[in-house]
Amino acid sequence: MSTSGKPAVVLVSGGLDSSTVLAIAREAGFELFALTIDYGQRHAQELQAAARVAAAFGASRHLVLPLDLRAIGGSALTSATPVPKHAAVEEIGGGIPVTYVPARNTLFLSLALGWAETLGAFDIFLGVNAVDYSGYPDCRPQFVDAFQHLANLATKAGVEGDGVWRIHTPLIDLTKSEIIRRGQELGVDYGLTISCYDPSDAGLPCGQCDACLLRLKGFHDAGLEDPLTYPAQG
Amino acid sequence: MSTSGKPAVVLVSGGLDSSTVLAIAREAGFELFALTIDYGQRHAQELQAAARVAAAFGASRHLVLPLDLRAIGGSALTSATPVPKHAAVEEIGGGIPVTYVPARNTLFLSLALGWAETLGAFDIFLGVNAVDYSGYPDCRPQFVDAFQHLANLATKAGVEGDGVWRIHTPLIDLTKSEIIRRGQELGVDYGLTISCYDPSDAGLPCGQCDACLLRLKGFHDAGLEDPLTYPAQG
Numbered sequence: 001m002s003t004s005g006k007p008a009v010v011l012v013s014g015g016l017d018s019s020t021v022l023a024i025a026r027e028a029g030f031e032l033f034a035l036t037i038d039y040g041q042r043h044a045q046e047l048q049a050a051a052r053v054a055a056a057f058g059a060s061r062h063l064v065l066p067l068d069l070r071a072i073g074g075s076a077l078t079s080a081t082p083v084p085k086h087a088a089v090e091e092i093g094g095g096i097p098v099t100y101v102p103a104r105n106t107l108f109l110s111l112a113l114g115w116a117e118t119l120g121a122f123d124i125f126l127g128v129n130a131v132d133y134s135g136y137p138d139c140r141p142q143f144v145d146a147f148q149h150l151a152n153l154a155t156k157a158g159v160e161g162d163g164v165w166r167i168h169t170p171l172i173d174l175t176k177s178e179i180i181r182r183g184q185e186l187g188v189d190y191g192l193t194i195s196c197y198d199p200s201d202a203g204l205p206c207g208q209c210d211a212c213l214l215r216l217k218g219f220h221d222a223g224l225e226d227p228l229t230y231p232a233q234g
Numbered sequence: 235m236s237t238s239g240k241p242a243v244v245l246v247s248g249g250l251d252s253s254t255v256l257a258i259a260r261e262a263g264f265e266l267f268a269l270t271i272d273y274g275q276r277h278a279q280e281l282q283a284a285a286r287v288a289a290a291f292g293a294s295r296h297l298v299l300p301l302d303l304r305a306i307g308g309s310a311l312t313s314a315t316p317v318p319k320h321a322a323v324e325e326i327g328g329g330i331p332v333t334y335v336p337a338r339n340t341l342f343l344s345l346a347l348g349w350a351e352t353l354g355a356f357d358i359f360l361g362v363n364a365v366d367y368s369g370y371p372d373c374r375p376q377f378v379d380a381f382q383h384l385a386n387l388a389t390k391a392g393v394e395g396d397g398v399w400r401i402h403t404p405l406i407d408l409t410k411s412e413i414i415r416r417g418q419e420l421g422v423d424y425g426l427t428i429s430c431y432d433p434s435d436a437g438l439p440c441g442q443c444d445a446c447l448l449r450l451k452g453f454h455d456a457g458l459e460d461p462l463t464y465p466a467q468g
Contacts (some may be wrong), residue, residue, distance in 0.1 A: 063305060065302075065305055065306075066300075066302065067301055068299075068300065069348065071297060071299055072299075072345070072348045072349045072352055073352050100390055101348075102347070102348040102349075102351035102352050102389060102390070103344050103345075103347040103348035103351060103385075103388060103389055104348070105388065106344045106347060106348075106384065106385075106388045106389075107341070107344040107345065107348060110337050110340045110341040110344045111306070111337075111341065113336070113337040113340060114303065114306045114335075114336040114337035114338070114340075114341060115306045115336075117336035117337060118306055118307050118336050137387065137388060137389055137390060137392065137393045138387075138388045138389070140387070142387050143384070143387045143388050146380070146383055146384040146387050146388075147384060147388075149380055149383075149384075150340065150377070150380040150381060150383075150384050151337075151340075153371065153372075153374070153376050153377045153380050154337060154339065154340045154371060154372045154377050154380070154381075155336060155337060155340075155371055155372070156334055156336070156371060158371065159371045
């Protein structure tokens, strides 16, 4: 696969969604610059998965940027608040989850914007999804549109390039099973990824947090098997 | 001065502008939460000045958040590119200066947004100025408006509070001399601040960078004396 296309910055977490986005950006002909924000997550396994996935798709660079959001707090993902566990996907509550991180996608896109401007890349890819993560305000199309508008006002490239920025969110309207099918077609090895909010020290997913339950349901609905090993299955 | 008012997050750099903003926010009755981003600046003196100023105005907290923008580069303030020096303020060129940091104010406001949401504060103060820093795209009113719009879409507080966020930029239309006069009225000790892009190891301003020249002209136009000592004066 050629990497001689236009450069793009792709936010990569090591999870299923952003790995699929990486495959979609490569398929569209972009040269990939993968960006992972190390925001004091509970598990370093995410960072290792991000590096595996970036390498698998031939990213020209993988930048891991430390940003310790624990100083800010306000989320189960960056504080001592326990991650909720459920027996089935139907038990996941409505509203905004405790795993919401204040201003997370605004911050991640801002960091991508700064790096992209330095690289001379004006395309940013983000794996947000408004279907399965409808509780997160910063996964909605109106948020993404507002950020693209901001980028064109905020930067030298936006002002001089007359609205050159594009924020791509190719998964925003897909269900989890549609994401998995698309990734499968594009050759994503989901065995390299990790979605769990609370994996074991050995890097095994818990199978009971919202992220695990949504992932398992996605594979089930897609008629495919998740290559990861879960405690209940293992 | 009471600090029992509504909480506000104030971005504080240790410079003249943000110190004046701190005074204005206190005067308006807000409880002050000062936020300084340690973005790998060339000089730690800025951070010390920020701490002095936050303490002088009785901030309830002063959070210094590390964010190493050197990994991103793209600016004379975060890379090895030399800071331009001039003999007089008239020599400062037009266009976007090399001291522009890609997406800086977008990033700073995003961090302020995250912290503010955790604190339950919905007012953010930023000392941008569209008069003397007209070359920076992210110092313009349309940028600030776009960020406020984004904040109301991006966050739990914005969605549940129906547009609760306010980004305050009280200096945006003031000249440097007007800022200094306002600060003087409110009791700002400008001897605590530092504006220089390239101070000596002892913390003395260079007197020749854009920031020094604009500051000196501001004091001159205000008919006041800068309490700092400059090489040419010393």
